[in-house]
Amino acid sequence: MKISIIGTGYVGLVSGVCLAARGHQVTCIDKRTEIIDQINRQETPIFEPGLEELLKEVIAKGTFIASTDLRSAVMNTDISLIAVGTPFGNGKIDLTYIENSAREIGEILKEKAQYHVVCVKSTVVPTTTDTLVRQVLEASSGKRAGEFGLAMNPEFLREGKAVEDFMYPDRIVLGAYDQQSFEVMKKVYDGIFDAPIIKVNLRTAEMIKYTANALLATLISYSNEIALICENVGSVDVKDVLEGVTLDKRFNPVIGNQLINPEMISYLRAGCGFGGSCFPKDVKALASFSEDLGYAPRMIQTTLDINETQPVRIVERLEATLGTLANKKIALLGLAFKPDTDDIRESPSLIIIRELLNRQAQVYAVDPIAIENTKKVVGENGMLLYADDYQQALQDADAVILVTSWADFAKIAPDEFVKLMKTPVVADGRRIFDKNVLEAAGVQYLGVGLA
Numbered sequence: 001m002k003i004s005i006i007g008t009g010y011v012g013l014v015s016g017v018c019l020a021a022r023g024h025q026v027t028c029i030d031k032r033t034e035i036i037d038q039i040n041r042q043e044t045p046i047f048e049p050g051l052e053e054l055l056k057e058v059i060a061k062g063t064f065i066a067s068t069d070l071r072s073a074v075m076n077t078d079i080s081l082i083a084v085g086t087p088f089g090n091g092k093i094d095l096t097y098i099e100n101s102a103r104e105i106g107e108i109l110k111e112k113a114q115y116h117v118v119c120v121k122s123t124v125v126p127t128t129t130d131t132l133v134r135q136v137l138e139a140s141s142g143k144r145a146g147e148f149g150l151a152m153n154p155e156f157l158r159e160g161k162a163v164e165d166f167m168y169p170d171r172i173v174l175g176a177y178d179q180q181s182f183e184v185m186k187k188v189y190d191g192i193f194d195a196p197i198i199k200v201n202l203r204t205a206e207m208i209k210y211t212a213n214a215l216l217a218t219l220i221s222y223s224n225e226i227a228l229i230c231e232n233v234g235s236v237d238v239k240d241v242l243e244g245v246t247l248d249k250r251f252n253p254v255i256g257n258q259l260i261n262p263e264m265i266s267y268l269r270a271g272c273g274f275g276g277s278c279f280p281k282d283v284k285a286l287a288s289f290s291e292d293l294g295y296a297p298r299m300i301q302t303t304l305d306i307n308e309t310q311p312v313r314i315v316e317r318l319e320a321t322l323g324t325l326a327n328k329k330i331a332l333l334g335l336a337f338k339p340d341t342d343d344i345r346e347s348p349s350l351i352i353i354r355e356l357l358n359r360q361a362q363v364y365a366v367d368p369i370a371i372e373n374t375k376k377v378v379g380e381n382g383m384l385l386y387a388d389d390y391q392q393a394l395q396d397a398d399a400v401i402l403v404t405s406w407a408d409f410a411k412i413a414p415d416e417f418v419k420l421m422k423t424p425v426v427a428d429g430r431r432i433f434d435k436n437v438l439e440a441a442g443v444q445y446l447g448v449g450l451a
């Protein structure tokens with residue numbers, strides 16, 4: 001198939017490169033010339049394992065180009081995938097970029113005789129595709145939906161695993177306006193990707209995406225709530241509790257006696273909360289969208305509330321342990337919202353930094369690749385400094401908080417805490433250290449969900 005992709009952000013670029021790798025002819029479109037030039041120089045503007053190698057491959061193979069020329073892309077392809085940003089601001093999802101893209105595509109479709117499918121890939125609140133996008137396309141093209149195709153095909157990519165997730169999806173959700181739209185979209189995936197294709201209407205596709213993210217986020221907040229109960233009970237480890245729960249076959253499908261995927265319930269893991277560009281934004285957007293429809297969600301709201309307070313609690317627990325945090329040197333291991341990314345959007349580290357600074361602590365933060373991004377958001381001053389490596393951060397610290405489960409931090413030897421720190425107190429926000437091993441070395445260990 002010949003496919004245009006509008007927007008070379010995370011979803012757009014990964015989808016473009018992967019679809020080209022699977023043999024489709026892809027043109028990625030963006031207004032930002034510098035990004036297009038960068039991509040055509042075979043460099044990826046985002047950090048994503050495996051993406052740059054694949055980009056080089058598809059450019060060499062001739063199945064992928066990046067361009068600013070939307071008109072020629074739409075005129076010469078069968079499908080336009082809209083993968084522009086849908087930021088959350090002022091308590092609502094902002095659909096301006098979606099609307100603009102639909103208008104620009106529609107104006108080109110006015111002149112195009114051949115059938116063309118417009119497919120939304122960005123995460124949008126239910127009804128966006130069959131109302132806003134359809135109306136804008138109809139008004140700008142002068143055609144009725146049906147004369148052009150309309151589809152909604154959400155992405156379930158995780159940062160750091162985006163290429164793998166795209167190439168080996170669990171399912172393809174295809175929301176279609178009519179049968180013809182579905183048939184065209186099916187050709188993108190059928191027999192090319194090894195996954196079931198789920199045919200639904202446009203708003204069901206949109207709803208599946210939000211429901212998936214809200215469920216995973218809710219599993220995390222649920223785990224964090226159980227962790228708090230465990231801390232109060234004492235001598236109970238939330239990790240053991242959740243493992244004991246998830247081995248239930250009702251969570252984990254089995255073949256014979258073998259669990260298909262023991263990692264499947266991995267979102268039942270307590271810690272200092274979820275962050276990133278998707279979960280917080282999408283769960284908030286779903287809540288506010290539903291509220292506008294007349295139902296203020298309760299469970300989803302609680303998921304968000306628990307996630308706001310979870311990073312605060314780790315600071316409060318440390319404060320209770322040390323007596324005060326004022327003028328204490330606190331090392332912060334990890335700034336990224338999860339390992340293997342430099343993304344700090346909505347990272348629990350930002351809340352932890354705010355809470356520590358509010359208590360007049362001196363923060364010494366370290367992260368393998370996310371320091372530059374953090375400086376851009378919260379700056380750098382006498383009370384908030386950045387270390388070159390974890391040894392420097394730990395030097396003479398009164399306590400350390402582990403925020404991101406980077407593999408390098410998990411390897412820190414227990415006696416390094418004892419040797420380097422003034423007082424070896426470790427607050428483990430991701431439960432990557434072994435309490436017994438650390439305590440045997442003389443470390444005071446505070447683990448989420450363990451007291």
Ligand code: UDX
Nearest residue numbers: 156157158159266267268269273274275276278337338
């Ligand atoms: C998520 C969804 O997984 C993906 O399907 C969707 O398309 C986009 O949002 P991503 O934001 O890349 O992907 O991150 P993910 O790996 O799912 O982790 C999200 C957050 O949850 C991280 O902050 C992580 O640390 C946290 N988390 C995850 C937990 O706190 N506990 C867990 O058990 C799992």
